[in-house]
Amino acid sequence: MTTDMTDAPCCIVPKYLATFRCIAGACEEDCCHDWRINIDQNTFKKIKTSMSHSKTDRDRFRQFLKRNSSDDKDTINYAYITCRPDGGCPFLDDGKLCEIHRRFGPSHLSLVCRSYPRKKSLVGKRTEVVAFLSCPEVARRCLLAPDAMELVELEPGRLDSDAICTEIKSGTGESPYHAYLDEVRQSLLNLVALIQFPLASRLFFVACFADSVSPAFSNGNSEFSPEILAENIEAFSDPFTLRELHAQFEQIDSRIDFAMLLVQRILTARLPSISDNFRALLDQSWKNYNLLAKSNAPCPADDPQRNPEIFTTIQQLYQRRCSLLQETFTQRIDQYFANYSLNYWFGEWYTRSPDLLVHATKLFIRLAILRFLLFSHPALNPLVEQLAAGKIGRKERESAQEALDQAAVETFYRFSRGVEHDPVYLDDIQQTLAKENMEPLTKLTLLLKF
Ligand code: SF4
Incomplete structure (x- = not known):
C-alpha cells in the first residue's frame, strides 16, 4: 500500500482496477x-x-x-x-x-x-473505488498479481461519474468512530501488508489491534480517547511488539475442529436457498471428500455428533491437503488471501460494523470458508498426490501453480457471488458467529489457525 490517502480531490483505486476491462464474451460468467x-x-x-x-x-x-x-x-x-x-x-x-x-x-x-463490478465511496473530496470479486476477471487481477492492492490514482474522467456510491464520509458532525476512518484503516492495511511475517501472523496483529482499541472505539461509544487510539496505532507499528506477537501466535495450538464445525454449519445452513452457481462449488468439494474417503456417508457434515465418522474424515483430509499445499506454495497462497483481506479493509468500511472486532470476525470467517473451499477443490487432487509422493520438481511447479491459480479464481468469485452479494446469508453468518460463546480474540485466533 504505497499511496497515502489524502483528502484532496482525486480518485484512488487498487492497481488491479486501474487497468480492468470487462472481457464480455471471453468471460466464464455473465455478471x-x-x-x-x-x-x-x-x-x-x-x-x-x-x-x-x-x-x-x-x-x-x-x-x-x-x-x-x-x-x-x-x-x-x-x-x-x-x-x-x-x-x-x-x-x-x-x-x-x-x-x-x-x-x-x-x-x-x-x-x-x-457500476458493476465497481463499488464507489466518497471520503470528503476523495473518491475511492474497489471491485467485487464476484466478477471472475476482477478476481483474477486482484488475486494473481503481487502488487494488485497497491493504491494508485486514477486519471480524471476514467470513472463513470454516475456510478452508484455505497459509502459516504462527509467529514462534518461525525462521531470519532467515523472521523478516524483514514487513520484506523491505514493502520489495518499496513498490518496486513507486512510481508516479512506469514499472513496468519499479520491477521493476528489485526485481531490484537482490534481487541485492544474496541473497548473505547466503537460505534456510539462516548468513552473515546484520541490518546489511547494514537498509542495503539504507534504500538502496533513497533517492530519489537510485532515480533513478540508473532512468537506468541506461533506458540498457540493449531486445533481446527472449532473452525471446521463453524464452516460446515455455515455452508449447510442455507443450502436450500443458495444460488446454483455457489451450490455447484460446494457440491464438488463435498463429493470430493466422499471420493477421497471412499465413503457413501452423507456429506456435508454439519453435525459431528450425528455423523462423527465423516466429520473426522473431512477434517483429517482437509488438514493433510492444507499443509501440503500451504507448505509448498506459501507465498502464492498468502498472496491470494492477503489481497482479498486488503480489498476488504479498503472497500468494506469497518464503520458498517459496531466495532473493529466484529468487522475482523466477518473477514476471518470468510477467509476460513474460502480456505476450506480452495483446499477441497477437486482440480487440486493430482497436485496433492504429487506433493504427497514428493514428486514435484521445479518444472512441474509452474504448471502446478497455474492449476492452483485457476482453482483460487473460481473459488473466490463463486463464493463472492453466492455469499457476499446475499445480505441474508451474511446476516445468518453473523448470527451463527454471535452464538459462539467465546472471547472474541480467542474466536479470531481459532479461525486463523484453520
Ligand atoms: S463478470 Fe466481469 S468480466 Fe464477466 S461479463 Fe461481467 S463485468 Fe465483464
Whole structure:
C-alpha cells in the first residue's frame, strides 16, 4: 500500500482496477446471472421510450421490465429485470453482449449495470473505488498479481461519474468512530501488508489491534480517547511488539475442529436457498471428500455428533491437503488471501460494523470458508498426490501453480457471488458467529489457525 490517502480531490483505486476491462464474451460468467438487476427511474424511462416503436419491443419491454412495488422502492430500485428461467438476463445475446448497450448505447444502461463490478465511496473530496470479486476477471487481477492492492490514482474522467456510491464520509458532525476512518484503516492495511511475517501472523496483529482499541472505539461509544487510539496505532507499528506477537501466535495450538464445525454449519445452513452457481462449488468439494474417503456417508457434515465418522474424515483430509499445499506454495497462497483481506479493509468500511472486532470476525470467517473451499477443490487432487509422493520438481511447479491459480479464481468469485452479494446469508453468518460463546480474540485466533 504505497499511496497515502489524502483528502484532496482525486480518485484512488487498487492497481488491479486501474487497468480492468470487462472481457464480455471471453468471460466464464455473465455478471447478472441469478441476480435481480435493479433499474433506476431515469433509465427505465429511457428504455421505455426507445422500445416503444415496435410491437415486438413493446411486448419485450413489458415482459422483462417490472416496476418494483415493495415498500423500500426508491429512484435507484424503481424497477427490475426479470431473469430467464435459466437465471440469465433476457437482454444478453449468445456472445454475452448486452442488447440494450448494443442498440441504444451506454446511456441506456441502468446505474447498477454501469457500476458493476465497481463499488464507489466518497471520503470528503476523495473518491475511492474497489471491485467485487464476484466478477471472475476482477478476481483474477486482484488475486494473481503481487502488487494488485497497491493504491494508485486514477486519471480524471476514467470513472463513470454516475456510478452508484455505497459509502459516504462527509467529514462534518461525525462521531470519532467515523472521523478516524483514514487513520484506523491505514493502520489495518499496513498490518496486513507486512510481508516479512506469514499472513496468519499479520491477521493476528489485526485481531490484537482490534481487541485492544474496541473497548473505547466503537460505534456510539462516548468513552473515546484520541490518546489511547494514537498509542495503539504507534504500538502496533513497533517492530519489537510485532515480533513478540508473532512468537506468541506461533506458540498457540493449531486445533481446527472449532473452525471446521463453524464452516460446515455455515455452508449447510442455507443450502436450500443458495444460488446454483455457489451450490455447484460446494457440491464438488463435498463429493470430493466422499471420493477421497471412499465413503457413501452423507456429506456435508454439519453435525459431528450425528455423523462423527465423516466429520473426522473431512477434517483429517482437509488438514493433510492444507499443509501440503500451504507448505509448498506459501507465498502464492498468502498472496491470494492477503489481497482479498486488503480489498476488504479498503472497500468494506469497518464503520458498517459496531466495532473493529466484529468487522475482523466477518473477514476471518470468510477467509476460513474460502480456505476450506480452495483446499477441497477437486482440480487440486493430482497436485496433492504429487506433493504427497514428493514428486514435484521445479518444472512441474509452474504448471502446478497455474492449476492452483485457476482453482483460487473460481473459488473466490463463486463464493463472492453466492455469499457476499446475499445480505441474508451474511446476516445468518453473523448470527451463527454471535452464538459462539467465546472471547472474541480467542474466536479470531481459532479461525486463523484453520
Ligand atoms: S463478470 Fe466481469 S468480466 Fe464477466 S461479463 Fe461481467 S463485468 Fe465483464
